[in-house]
Amino acid sequence: MTRILPLLLVAALATAGSAQTSGTISDDDPEFINGKPHDAYAVVLESGDELSITMTSTAVDTYLYLMSPSGRNIGYNDDCTQGDFEKSCLSFSAGQAGTYEVVATTYENGETGAYEIEILVNGEPAP
Template sequence: MLSKAFAMGLKQTIFIPISLLVIGMSSTAVFAQLNKLYNPIPLPSTYEVADTLSDKDIPTGQGGFARDYMVKLNKGDNLAIDLSSDNFDSIVTLLGPDGTTVAENDDGPDGSSNSLLFTRITQAGMYIVRVRSFGETGVGAFKLKVTRLQPIK
């Protein structure tokens, strides 16, 4: 009787850690997949990029797509972010280090569907410049330029 109880206890003891191991492996696999799925592109040192938005980019849930670029910004930086495309109605969004929206622009002051955003950075850190199409306006080539504005002396 003792050996049967011991054997049943051993099975239960082994079963629990294996379950936890499987759960641990599953969550590790999920985190690995998330890291593969979301990988913002570092903005080149020129702070300019000519690229293409495609249906392989981040779905917005509104029929369009988005592409994210990482940029390190300093407290006090004054920025102009210019996004233009002949292929889609563009929206540019600046996301802060904590993921919140710092600023966003849909249409520039020239009356076109290009985007021009001006903002001042209040906290140093890694920011995301998100390029996206408005609604279902599509995909295609675009140009993005981030300019650090200098005060007039």
């Protein structure tokens, strides 16, 4: 069974039946790399699951990281296409079952603002 579990209550505000979740990067969020605030989402995957993540914002320069079940950085993306500061995307094929962490943050330190994130597993919204 594949499930998405928000690690931050703020990040848990999803519309029922929607793959898209609204969030806000704020100075009150925990720090990630280089002191950047972030929101994190736990996604439980089975071996062979296909994960697709898209983060969009008109307020911040988006940046995504994917962390393995052991906490190792296994993927990151700044811009889906070069120069598109409003959209980051990642695709991943799980080689092992476990709980992966999707980290939504910003490219620059000090950026704060609203964003949307879509997390799909095998082409379907993660429950």
